[in-house]
Amino acid sequence: YDQPAPKKLHLGMFEIGKALGKGKFGRVYLAKERSTGFICALKVLHKSELQQGGVQKQVRREIEIQSNLRHPNVLRLYGHFHDSKRIFLILEFAGKGELYKHLRKEHRFPEWKSAQYIAQMAAALKYLHKKHVIHRDIKPENILVGIHGEIKISDFGWSVHAPNNRRQTMCGTLDYLPPEMLVRGSQENYYSDKVDLWSLGVLTYEFLVGEAPFEDTPVMTQRRITRADMTIPSFVSPEARDFIKRLLVLDPEKRMTIDEAQQHPWILKHCVKTE
Numbered sequence: 001y002d003q004p005a006p007k008k009l010h011l012g013m014f015e016i017g018k019a020l021g022k023g024k025f026g027r028v029y030l031a032k033e034r035s036t037g038f039i040c041a042l043k044v045l046h047k048s049e050l051q052q053g054g055v056q057k058q059v060r061r062e063i064e065i066q067s068n069l070r071h072p073n074v075l076r077l078y079g080h081f082h083d084s085k086r087i088f089l090i091l092e093f094a095g096k097g098e099l100y101k102h103l104r105k106e107h108r109f110p111e112w113k114s115a116q117y118i119a120q121m122a123a124a125l126k127y128l129h130k131k132h133v134i135h136r137d138i139k140p141e142n143i144l145v146g147i148h149g150e151i152k153i154s155d156f157g158w159s160v161h162a163p164n165n166r167r168q169t170m171c172g173t174l175d176y177l178p179p180e181m182l183v184r185g186s187q188e189n190y191y192s193d194k195v196d197l198w199s200l201g202v203l204t205y206e207f208l209v210g211e212a213p214f215e216d217t218p219v220m221t222q223r224r225i226t227r228a229d230m231t232i233p234s235f236v237s238p239e240a241r242d243f244i245k246r247l248l249v250l251d252p253e254k255r256m257t258i259d260e261a262q263q264h265p266w267i268l269k270h271c272v273k274t275e
């Protein structure tokens with residue numbers, strides 16, 4: 001599918017299929033580009049709703065950033081177009097759907113699968129951080145699975161998905177927030193790409209244990225996060241335990257870096273390098 005994209009994108013060039021999901025700002029449909037048969041996901045955003053939500057700039061910024069991202073573990077934004085009322089995002093279609101559904105069904109992932117997923121997440125984060133993009137919203141709900149089982153981090157933007165056994169919280173779950181974003185007085189601009197490493201630690205825990213490390217009532221969750229107060233069950237291997245503990249460190253500067261995470265024994269043990 002590497003022909004240069006057709007110049008003029010418009011709705012008529014797509015055959016619209018089943019609904020894939022719906023969010024606060026838009027619905028997503030399976031779509032096929034008529035001339036090439038290319039399968040993609042078409043996200044429809046209503047300009048009026050974006051106006052009400054005051055997120056038009058955010059969408060423009062996101063389209064700008066995401067159009068330049070190309071990585072096997074980052075969901076592609078191929079392009080966009082609009083008509084009088086709507087903005088359409090042409091997104092990559094992930095053939096095996098939403099990761100959180102697999103996690104809920106399997107309860108938790110075996111160590112080899114968790115390590116492979118975390119290694120792919122680390123590769124995606126390394127790529128994003130090199131491009132000075134901080135994801136800030138890493139959680140199972142924002143990860144999709146490609147047809148070959150590879151994972152794809154996606155920025156669901158501001159879309160809050162309809163309550164289909166996703167974590168029911170006001171503005172997204174607190175579980176993944178790092179302490180530096182909870183501590184009073186630390187303005188937004190004080191945090192760095194280290195926030196994604198904290199979330200990677202929370203994600204690792206949730207893959208292995210089946211629930212987030214600080215899951216509790218909203219007040220208690222915040223308190224447990226700011227104290228890094230978690231217990232790791234005994235069935236978790238010593239290497240995985242060490243990996244998690246080196247990421248869930250209160251001081252952002254003392255957290256393991258992406259490179260250290262990729263070289264950690266727990267990752268190397270499970271991710272056979274194809275020489």
Ligand SMILES: COc1ccc(C(=O)Nc2ccccc2)cc1NC(=O)CCSCc1cnc2[nH]ccc2c1
Pocket residue numbers: 020021025028041043045055058059062066075076077089091092093094095096097098144154155156157158159
């Ligand atoms: C790069 O990705 C995105 C870029 C931007 C936005 C976005 O909405 N930005 C926004 C909106 C409003 C205000 C501000 C910003 C969303 C995504 N990504 C998704 O929404 C993923 C699920 S839709 C695709 C998709 C694929 N493959 C699947 N397989 C099964 C379901 C499924 C669903």
